[in-house]
Amino acid sequence: MTGRTSARDEILGRVRSALAGVEPTHEPVLAPSAVHDPAPSHRQVVDLFAERVADYRAVVDRVSAADLPGHLAGLFAPTERVVVPPGLDADLLAAVPTPVADDDLTGDVLTAADLDTTDAVLTTATVGIAETGTIVLDHGPGQGRRALTLVPDRHVCVVRADQVVPDVPDAMAPLGGSIAAGRPLTWISGPSATSDIELTRVEGVHGPRTLHVVLVE
Secondary structure (H helix, E strand, C coil): CHHHHHHHHHHHHHHHHHCCCCCCCCCCCCCCCCCCCCCCCHHHHHHHHHHHHHHCCCEEEEECCCCHHHHHHCCCCCCCCEEECCCCCHHHHHCCCCEEECECCCCECCCHHHHHCCCEEEEECCEEECCCCEEEECCCCCCCCHHHHCCCCEEEEEEEHHHEECCHHHHHHHHHHHHHCCCCCEEECCCCEEECCCCCEEECCCCCCEEEEEEEC
16 A cells, blocks of 8 residues: 555656646636537438438439329339329329229228239328438328238339428428327338348338339429
């Protein structure tokens, strides 16, 4: 213990000697001011959304509203049977060469076996989240039952640029009415995918193998 005390006293003595001629300063030390990045523009938010959706191995097409019907028409072969939900906009419906209607109001409801024989489904969305690259469906008009976007092998989803928000908390406002009404919400981040114990990625196990997002600007 004595040896330790002596060594400490020696070190402190050297520090005192080194500081003997130094005058203390009373000037306050100012912390560097926090740097806040300016809020991103909506264009940047939309760009991030497109980038993040593509990161999930989805196909992303950016088109104008005027070009949308023609672009959609080019996505489906004449022989492809495409499921169309009730309430889909007339211009979108007209772009589908072989539509297969599903409407629980009229009783024309497709079974899981029926859906399994179709090639694709075309829907709209309620909101797109840029930070996570997520599309949210509340299954209102133009979006159909949840099964419609789970069974067909390809999901073509039309998202308007004005539906894209920066992050998850920002999505609560456009989804608030659907939540209050008790509607189910489907959150989609890329095509359906899973991995086995060896981390081999397999797509299409419990949902569409292909997600094709048409971003309308």
